Amino acid sequence: xxxxxxxxxxxxxxxxxxxxxxxxxxxxxxxxxxxxxxxxxxxxxxxxxxxxxxxxxxxxxxxxxxxxxxxxxxxxxxxxxxxxxxxxxxxxxxxxxxxxxxxxxxxxxxxxxxxxxxxxxxxxxxxxxxxxxxxxxxxxxxxxxxxxxxxxxxxxxxxxxxxxxxxxxxxxxxxxxxxxxxxxxxxxxxxxxxxxxxxxxxxxxxxxxxxxxxxxxxxxxxxxxxxxxxxxxxxxxxxxxxxxxxxxxxxxxxxxxxxxxxxxxxxxxxxxxxxxxxxxxxxxxxxxxxxxxxxxxxxxxxxxxxxxxxxxxxxxxxxxxxxxxxxxxxxxxxx
Amino acid sequence: xxxxxxxxxxxxxxxxxxxxxxxxxxxxxxxxxxxxxxxxxxxxxxxxxxxxxxxxxxxxxxxxxxxxxxxxxxxxxxxxxxxxxxxxxxxxxxxxxxxxxxxxxxxxxxxxxxxxxxxxxxxxxxxxxxxxxxxxxxxxxxxxxxxxxxxxxxxxxxxxxxxxxxxxxxxxxxxxxxxxxxxxxxxxxxxxxxxxxxxxxxxxxxxxxxxxxxxxxxxxxxxxxxxxxxxxxxxxxxxxxxxxxxxxxxxxxxxxxxxxxxxxxxxxxxxxxxxxxxxxxxxxxxxxxxxxxxxxxxxxxxxxxxxxxxxxxxxxxxxxxxxxxxxxxxxxxxxxxxxxxxxxxxxxxxxxxxxxxxxxxxxxxxxxxxxxxxxxxxxxxxxxxxxxxxxxxxxxxxxxxxxxxxxxxxxxxxxxxxxxxxxxxxxxxxxxxxxxxxxxxxxxxxxxxxxxxxxxxxxxxxxxxxxxxxxxxxxxxxxxxxxxxxxxxxxxxxxxxxxxxxxxxxxxxxxxxxxxxxxxxxxxxxxxxxxxxxxxxxxxxxxxx
Numbered sequence: 001x002x003x004x005x006x007x008x009x010x011x012x013x014x015x016x017x018x019x020x021x022x023x024x025x026x027x028x029x030x031x032x033x034x035x036x037x038x039x040x041x042x043x044x045x046x047x048x049x050x051x052x053x054x055x056x057x058x059x060x061x062x063x064x065x066x067x068x069x070x071x072x073x074x075x076x077x078x079x080x081x082x083x084x085x086x087x088x089x090x091x092x093x094x095x096x097x098x099x100x101x102x103x104x105x106x107x108x109x110x111x112x113x114x115x116x117x118x119x120x121x122x123x124x125x126x127x128x129x130x131x132x133x134x135x136x137x138x139x140x141x142x143x144x145x146x147x148x149x150x151x152x153x154x155x156x157x158x159x160x161x162x163x164x165x166x167x168x169x170x171x172x173x174x175x176x177x178x179x180x181x182x183x184x185x186x187x188x189x190x191x192x193x194x195x196x197x198x199x200x201x202x203x204x205x206x207x208x209x210x211x212x213x214x215x216x217x218x219x220x221x222x223x224x225x226x227x228x229x230x231x232x233x234x235x236x237x238x239x240x241x242x243x244x245x246x247x248x249x250x251x252x253x254x255x256x257x258x259x260x261x262x263x264x265x266x267x268x269x270x271x272x273x274x275x276x277x278x279x280x281x282x283x284x285x286x287x288x289x290x291x292x293x294x295x296x297x298x299x300x301x302x303x304x305x306x307x308x309x310x311x312x313x314x315x316x317x318x319x320x321x322x323x324x325x326x327x328x329x330x331x332x333x334x335x
Numbered sequence: 336x337x338x339x340x341x342x343x344x345x346x347x348x349x350x351x352x353x354x355x356x357x358x359x360x361x362x363x364x365x366x367x368x369x370x371x372x373x374x375x376x377x378x379x380x381x382x383x384x385x386x387x388x389x390x391x392x393x394x395x396x397x398x399x400x401x402x403x404x405x406x407x408x409x410x411x412x413x414x415x416x417x418x419x420x421x422x423x424x425x426x427x428x429x430x431x432x433x434x435x436x437x438x439x440x441x442x443x444x445x446x447x448x449x450x451x452x453x454x455x456x457x458x459x460x461x462x463x464x465x466x467x468x469x470x471x472x473x474x475x476x477x478x479x480x481x482x483x484x485x486x487x488x489x490x491x492x493x494x495x496x497x498x499x500x501x502x503x504x505x506x507x508x509x510x511x512x513x514x515x516x517x518x519x520x521x522x523x524x525x526x527x528x529x530x531x532x533x534x535x536x537x538x539x540x541x542x543x544x545x546x547x548x549x550x551x552x553x554x555x556x557x558x559x560x561x562x563x564x565x566x567x568x569x570x571x572x573x574x575x576x577x578x579x580x581x582x583x584x585x586x587x588x589x590x591x592x593x594x595x596x597x598x599x600x601x602x603x604x605x606x607x608x609x610x611x612x613x614x615x616x617x618x619x620x621x622x623x624x625x626x627x628x629x630x631x632x633x634x635x636x637x638x639x640x641x642x643x644x645x646x647x648x649x650x651x652x653x654x655x656x657x658x659x660x661x662x663x664x665x666x667x668x669x670x671x672x673x674x675x676x677x678x679x680x681x682x683x684x685x686x687x688x689x690x691x692x693x694x695x696x697x698x699x700x701x702x703x704x705x706x707x708x709x710x711x712x713x714x715x716x717x718x719x720x721x722x723x724x725x726x727x728x729x730x731x732x733x734x735x736x737x738x739x740x741x742x743x744x745x746x747x748x749x750x751x752x753x754x755x756x757x758x759x760x761x762x763x764x765x766x767x768x769x770x771x772x773x774x775x776x777x778x779x780x781x782x783x784x785x786x787x788x789x790x791x792x793x794x795x796x797x798x799x800x801x802x803x804x805x806x807x808x809x810x811x812x813x814x815x816x817x818x819x820x821x822x823x824x825x826x827x828x829x830x831x832x833x834x835x836x837x838x839x840x841x842x843x844x845x846x847x848x849x850x851x852x853x854x855x856x857x858x859x860x861x862x863x864x865x866x867x868x869x870x871x872x873x874x875x876x877x878x879x880x
Binding site: 274 | 365366367368370371372373374375507511514529539540541715716744745746747769770793799800801802803805806807808809810811812813817833851852853855
């Protein structure tokens with residue numbers, strides 16, 4: 001019943017103390033809102049992309065007259081080819097020091113098995129990982145930015161299993177792992193680059209030689225497409241200049257080109273075993289231009305005039321197309 | 336008075352099966368296999384709940400005249416229901432459990448009266464039997480449209496295509512700033528959390544699906560209807576519940592009421608899930624009861640018990656009535672011919688309706704596909720999306736490949752491995768024939784054929800090198816071949832370019848060219864369904880090698 005509850009008090013004015021507090025509260029909110037609004041409005045500038053960092057990655061090994069700049073090893077199984085190639089070049093410790101963070105960049109672009117020869121041979125990757133550990137590396141990372149679905153590529157290429165079996169970290173191209181950097185190229189300026197490749201102490205390029213519809217052969221320098229994120233399907237429009245731009249941005253410690261099996265037609269994806277030829281060869285060295293020139297000549301009979309990017313790269317001081325003039329060794333393995 | 340432990344046991348069972356469902360759904364994705372470079376297959380019982388679903392088996396049998404693969408397992412739900420009633424709805428079904436949970440949110444003191452009233456048996460609860468009848472008649476006419484309303488279809492579609500992707504967006508929105516923080520320990524915490532979530536819940540790439548918003552809002556609407564009427568979906572729509580309700584009429588387990596000790600406190604009604612009148616004085620509705628045991632646990636006098644072989648007055652069969660039954664039968668009989676009289680299936684198929692590899696021809700496909708979205712969840716490229724109008728009204732929410740978002744991976748057959756009904760028949764990478772066997776005796780499975788839009792293609796229209804499509808073409812010999820041509824650019828210089836063309840006898844319609852084309856929003860090469868191998872009436876060439 002209403003008459004049992006507290007009687008209703010007549011309305012009263014606010015005490016002076018309450019009024020002051022109320023005014024203080026209001027004033028505080030008003031001052032806060034004004035301050036925040038002025039501060040935010042001063043920040044209102046038209047958004048411009050942050051300037052990308054200049055990030056040329058030069059991991060080159062200094063030339064040493066005792067060792068060749070290019071070596072070709074033939075007639076062996078993948079692991080033996082790697083061992084002999086590195087031995088010819090002066091051993092892994094010439095390239096990898098203790099406590100190095102090494103990133104190995106094979107070609108893991110396609111959902112293909114090793115027999116189909118569209119990705120670097122997994123045994124080649126595994127042997128390089130093993131050698132890096134021998135040289136005392138702190139971390140050995142195997143990674144690539146695949147074209148096909150990365151989980152499929154890493155699995156079916158056999159590289160994930162082979163590299164993990166040797167204790168390497170296998171990093172799949174996570175969409176959150178790119179950083180926008182300035183490649184400083186003629187056509188390639190600001191591009192997202194896969195972070196593990198930016199943070200390495202040493203980088204080993206492990207491409208596989210394949211046929212390619214547009215440039216005729218995809219070799220060592222083309223492997224750097226796989227460090228980029230972003231809309232890289234535009235690179236074909238100026239493929240030679242973009243290859244040179246990338247080669248001038250990412251200069252590897254050493255390159256070992258897998259020519260164990262070669263995709264001679266229908267590259268770079270292949271798929272048909274009839275397109276694959278067994279060559280049992282590895283071409284390795286510290287001159288990326290000479291490496292590509294040698295392999296293009298050896299397997300596709302292409303002269304540097306037919307591969308403009310080689311001449312452009314040579315003119316840029318990235319190496320020489322004249323591999324015959326280099327310090328150059330050839331080894332024949334038994335079997 | 337001994338307090339019944341049955342509601343507690345039921346709750347444990349519900350929680351277990353709900354998390355089992357979520358775990359299996361999260362596992363419905365591409366996972367690495369043991370063994371280097373092995374073919375990748377779907378592992379684990381990811382189709383489990385569909386195989387338990389007698390409704391799916393029944394639709395499959397009526398519409399497809401066969402029971403596909405594991406669907407025979409649904410007998411393990413059907414047989415116990417015959418003896419024990421709708422235990423499945425109350426104890427196992429995750430759709431029911433979610434509604435049960437949401438229904439428990441409103442406070443008893445504020446909403447108790449409304450809840451007691453709404454939990455008395457209502458005549459509209461028979462709507463679900465009408466739905467079931469209509470759907471089964473539609474199945475006899477060769478259409479599995481009842482899959483729209485199957486509870487597991489609803490769950491997989493809503494969670495897989497909407498709620499989990501949304502959760503992923505949300506998680507990334509929180510994690511990304513943490514991972515890019517300048518403070519070391521916040522960054523470490525963010526990275527750790529990311530690793531944990533990645534392992535448990537998130538996909539490698541953020542998935543996006545067509546109609547995601549619509550599917551999600553629809554599901555949340557159904558779920559939150561339970562705030563007003565407990566398990567509104569189960570009581571009024573769910574055709575699986577209706578089937579189990581109809582089957583439970585002979586069950587030997589039933590509610591034993593002691594009306595003498597009942598003082599009409601309404602506690603049983605307050606907690607009733609099925610709306611089956613557990614209270615004394617009125618007959619119990621057997622086909623509505625979900626066996627949740629809440630009434631047994633709630634009764635302060637112990638006057639309610641479940642007993643075997645009791646003899647009491649009850650309403651055992653759904654009180655459907657002749658008129659309602661006829662309505663259901665007529666609705667099903669009219670709906671399918673009406674939908675098929677329209678264009679879409681018989682005539683003038685949508686050119687962009689590209690079915691997953693292994694799909695049956697369209698009429699067989701629609702008689703089997705229950706629109707569950709398992710294939711879309713499994714696709715590693717999130718290339719499969721629910722249709723809106725592309726397959727006609729009858730084909731709503733069936734899968735279609737959208738190459739601009741993702742192409743069909745050459746050696747992947749996951750969608751065919753998860754399909755519970757055989758609409759996408761299970762195939763192997765060898766059957767698919769895109770990588771091995773092309774150019775040999777075996778014909779590859781083709782999804783369609785690629786065509787060039789020469790007005791947009793760079794080498795054709797803009798004197799610019801490209802042929803990324805040729806690079807990506809996965810078959811060997813490549814279906815895209817190039818020809819050198821002399822073109823003149825705007826400055827008048829003569830350039831030699833490679834211009835791409837399609838050989839339709841080699842093209843398998845995977846969509847990799849369309850996906851890789853730099854003209855992303857409207858690619859210069861695109862796939863249409865003509866030439867799909869499942870359809871003999873949709874071919875271009877007289878003789879495709």
